[in-house]
Amino acid sequence: MAELKKKATRESYGEALAELGDKYENLYVFDADLAAATKTGIFKKKFPDRFFDCGIAESNMMGVAAGMAAAGKIPFASTFAMFAAGRAFEQVRNSIAVEAAILHNGPVYMRFGRLAAPIFNDPDNYKFELGKGVKLREGKDIAIVATGLMVYEAVEAAKTLAAEGIEAAVINIHTIKPIDEDIIVEAAKKTKLLLTVEEHSVIGGLGSAVADVLAQKYPAKLVKIGVNDEFGHSGPAVELLKQYGLCAENIVAKARDAVKAK
Amino acid sequence: MDETLKKQLQITACKVRLGILEGVFNAKSGHPGGSLSIADLLTYLYFAKMNVYPDKPDEPQRDRLVLSKGHTAPALYATLAEKGFFPKEELKSLRHVGAMLQGHPCITIPGVDMSSGSLGQGISAACGMALSGKISSDTYKVYTILGDGEIEEGQVWEAAMFAAHYKLDNLVAVVDNNGLQIDGKIDDVMSPYPITDKFASFGWHVITADAHDFDSLEKAFDEAETVCGQPVVIVMKSVKGKGVSFMENNVSWHGSAPNQEQYEQAVKEINETLKSLEG
Numbered sequence: 001m002a003e004l005k006k007k008a009t010r011e012s013y014g015e016a017l018a019e020l021g022d023k024y025e026n027l028y029v030f031d032a033d034l035a036a037a038t039k040t041g042i043f044k045k046k047f048p049d050r051f052f053d054c055g056i057a058e059s060n061m062m063g064v065a066a067g068m069a070a071a072g073k074i075p076f077a078s079t080f081a082m083f084a085a086g087r088a089f090e091q092v093r094n095s096i097a098v099e100a101a102i103l104h105n106g107p108v109y110m111r112f113g114r115l116a117a118p119i120f121n122d123p124d125n126y127k128f129e130l131g132k133g134v135k136l137r138e139g140k141d142i143a144i145v146a147t148g149l150m151v152y153e154a155v156e157a158a159k160t161l162a163a164e165g166i167e168a169a170v171i172n173i174h175t176i177k178p179i180d181e182d183i184i185v186e187a188a189k190k191t192k193l194l195l196t197v198e199e200h201s202v203i204g205g206l207g208s209a210v211a212d213v214l215a216q217k218y219p220a221k222l223v224k225i226g227v228n229d230e231f232g233h234s235g236p237a238v239e240l241l242k243q244y245g246l247c248a249e250n251i252v253a254k255a256r257d258a259v260k261a262k
Numbered sequence: 263m264d265e266t267l268k269k270q271l272q273i274t275a276c277k278v279r280l281g282i283l284e285g286v287f288n289a290k291s292g293h294p295g296g297s298l299s300i301a302d303l304l305t306y307l308y309f310a311k312m313n314v315y316p317d318k319p320d321e322p323q324r325d326r327l328v329l330s331k332g333h334t335a336p337a338l339y340a341t342l343a344e345k346g347f348f349p350k351e352e353l354k355s356l357r358h359v360g361a362m363l364q365g366h367p368c369i370t371i372p373g374v375d376m377s378s379g380s381l382g383q384g385i386s387a388a389c390g391m392a393l394s395g396k397i398s399s400d401t402y403k404v405y406t407i408l409g410d411g412e413i414e415e416g417q418v419w420e421a422a423m424f425a426a427h428y429k430l431d432n433l434v435a436v437v438d439n440n441g442l443q444i445d446g447k448i449d450d451v452m453s454p455y456p457i458t459d460k461f462a463s464f465g466w467h468v469i470t471a472d473a474h475d476f477d478s479l480e481k482a483f484d485e486a487e488t489v490c491g492q493p494v495v496i497v498m499k500s501v502k503g504k505g506v507s508f509m510e511n512n513v514s515w516h517g518s519a520p521n522q523e524q525y526e527q528a529v530k531e532i533n534e535t536l537k538s539l540e541g
Contacts, residue, residue, distance in 0.1 A: 028397075052393070052428070060386045060420035067390020070369065070376055072322070073397075075390075091417070094380040095387055 006116035009148070013112050014039025017076060018046045030065055030077045032058045038078040038112075058083040062091035081111060111148065113199070115237045118152045133180035139169035141259050143187035143194050147173050147206045150197040150225075150246060157251035166259050179209045181217060188220035193262055195223045195255055199246050202226035223258045225251060263480045267310065269539060271476050274344060275305040276536040279505045280529060281340025281353050287525040289336075289357035292365065295515040297337035299440040299473060299500040300407060304341040306479045307405060316346040319372040325402050326375040326391050330384025331409035331438065332366040333517070338374065339363050347373035382415030384408070385435060389425050392433035392493075407436045411443030413454045419464065425493040426465030433493045434486045435466075438473065440502035442513045461495045473500030506531055 021027055021043055033056045035041040044051035054061035058079050065075040077084070084092070092109075126134075136151070137158050146154035151172045158168040169191060171183055188194060194214070196207040207224035214220050227244050241247055245254075278301045286292040308314060312325040329338050336356065343350040348362070348371070355361035362371060366379030375391070378384040388406035395402055408418065425433055437457055445451045454460070458468045467489045471482035479498075486494040502516070503509030506528040520528055 049397075054424060055420075055427075057417075057420035057423065059382075059417045060389070060424055063383050063386020063417065063421065064390035064393065064424060067328075067376065067387035067392075068394045069390075070387065071326075071391045071394035073394050090380060091383055091386070095377070095383045 004118040004120055006118050008039075008112075008114055008116045010037070010039045010112040010114060011042075011116075013078075013110070014042035017043040021047045021050065024074060026072070027074045027076065028052065028068060030054055030061050030075055032056060032061050032079045032083065034079055037080070037114075040076070040078045058088040059091050062088040063095050066091075066095040085109070113149050115149060115241075117149050120152060120155065128174070131175045131178040131180055133183040134172040134174070135169065135183065136172055137168070137170040139167035140191060141167045141193070141262075142255050143169040143171060143191045144197060144251060144255065145171045145173055145184065145187070145194055145206065145210055146197040147176065147200075149199050149241075150251075153246070153248045154197055154251055156248040157255065160248065160252045161255055164256070166256065168255055173206060173210075176206055176209050179213060181213050184210055184213045185218045188214055188218045191220075193221045193223075193258055195225065195251070195258060197225040197246070197251055199241065200226055202228055221258070221262070223254055225254055263477050268476050271302075271305055271309060273536065273539050274309050275302045276505075276532050276539065277344055278305050278337065278340045279532050280536075281343055281350065282336045283506075283520070283525060283528050283532070285336040285339060285353040285356040285363070286519045288354045289365075290519050291357060291517075292336055292519055293333045293517050294336070294506075294519065295442070295502040295509060295513070295517075296331060296409060296438065296440065297334040297340075298504045298506060298509065299502045300331075300334060300337050300438050301340075301505065302474050302476065303407065303436060303438070303479065303498065303500075304337055305344075306476060306483070308341050308345050310476075310480070311483055312405070313402070314345070314373070316373070319347060323400060323402050326388070326404045328376040328384040328388040328391070328404070328406040329367050329378055330388070330406050331381065331412050332377075332379030332384060334409075335363075335365065335367050335379070338367060339371075342371075342373040345373070381409070381412040382417035382421075385418055385421040386424075388433060388435070389421050389428075389430060392425070392430040393428055395432050396428070396430065402432070404430075404433045405436065406433070407438060409443070410437055410439045410441065410448050410454060410457065411451070413437060413457065413460075414443075414448075414452045419460075422461060422464040422466065422493075429491045430493045431490050434483070435493065435495045437495060437497045438500050439497055440473075440500040442502045442511070442516065444513070444516050446513055457497050461497070465492055467492050467494045469494065469496045471496050471498045473498040474504055505535070 029043045031040045065077040068075040144154040161168045198206040202224045282297045286294045315321045356363040367374045369377045376387045392404040462468045469482045472478040482496045509515040
């Protein structure tokens with residue numbers, strides 16, 4: 001099989017913004033001195049007049065974006081997750097979320113990775129629909145629900161499992177909220193066993209969202225793979241993913257154990 | 263300022279003050295002190311300065327106001343009601359369950375341009391609106407009102423840097439310098455002084471004014487109009503609780519409502535002022 005092309009999701013974000021900039025004249029991009037890293041620099045190069053650097057001042061950036069939106073424009077405020085979801089959380093909560101309730105076309109939090117990820121979706125047939133999961137593989141023994149970088153790992157894990165005689169379904173949940181309840185309940189009915197994988201804490205992310213759906217709609221056994229409520233540390237990204245079990249090998253091992261224990 | 267206009271503004275300001283007292287009294291909570299200190303400013307802005315349209319509150323070219331010191335919403339509501347954005351009757355149900363008037367400014371209320379109240383955030387939103395106006399060559403102006411305690415928030419200075427960097431000369435910030443914050447005198451709690459020098463060093467055009475003198479306010483805002491290429495701040499010396507003798511310069515009225523007796527006394531005082539103006 002030919003080697004899959006790889007691309008960082010942040011790269012796709014920058015390219016998408018640059019592309020959407022043609023379509024939506026109302027689209028503006030803000031960054032907080034990280035245009036090279038978040039890849040909004042791609043947009044900046046194409047639309048220098050519609051790009052505003054806010055300097056190393058994320059709280060203000062979120063507020064400015066809220067003001068722009070209130071004046072009728074579509075701002076994309078980009079920075080690292082730590083700053084967007086951490087430092088400027090209160091600004092997002094109080095200045096942006098409130099306003100979005102009125103404008104209806106609400107605020108959106110998007111998460112991108114630095115690491116190059118394999119491009120495996122077929123661009124001709126793949127359709128992105130907010131809040132709708134995508135079933136990538138059918139299977140009756142276990143359903144692997146993955147998001148972001150882990151989707152590809154889940155697909156690879158399912159192949160290995162198939163060779164062992166375990167049929168694993170694979171579902172890509174790209175939107176954590178609103179979560180696609182139907183696809184999760186359907187998988188639970190079929191397999192009675194779900195396994196979530198995310199490059200994120202096991203608390204408050206995909207795993208928690210799926211647990212929420214199962215507990216309320218169709219109780220089924222759930223195994224969560226993610227960062228297990230522990231502090232992170234530095235290292236090459238690929239090695240860290242392995243260390244935290246965020247790889248196909250670990251998915252295979254956990255899925256195998258869970259199916260055996262069924 | 264034209265004497266007739268001045269008298270009219272003074273009368274309107276009294277009515278705004280009565281509206282503030284009515285709202286806070288009926289809510290049994292809220293912030294009368296800092297509301298009364300900006301009553302004259304809001305009266306000047308909405309009745310002599312800003313292009314606003316009570317029958318078309320969302321008119322795209324309207325001037326905008328972000329009350330960054332959002333806890334003084336009663337002053338904004340009383341002014342908007344006086345201007346005709348909604349019935350004055352609404353002031354009676356301020357902060358009540360199911361009422362339109364929320365404890366802090368909410369963008370769903372006619373005439374309110376931005377939700378605010380978490381200190382330090384309103385000025386950033388005002389920057390966003392001003393930047394939007396610049397980009398689209400809109401003619402509107404953006405005004406934002408900050409408390410002198412509020413500028414202890416770091417975000418204010420991020421916004422100050424931003425506004426000067428992007429030369430937002432369609433933005434006018436007003437600092438309501440009444441010298442008091444909840445815990446006491448601003449000099450004692452955490453001095454933001456010298457306020458004028460700080461803004462000047464951030465690249466702003468700085469003007470000082472007397473918050474309770476319409477001639478001074480007019481002069482300040484007229485000067486603001488002439489400034490090109492930089493944002494303007496008007497540091498306005500004010501009296502917290504202005505207009506009600508027992509509330510003036512008394513920090514305990516920062517965030518507490520008057521009881522029946524106090525309310526009646528306050529209304530009586532303002533009505534006396536009103537009578538002497540109208541008489």
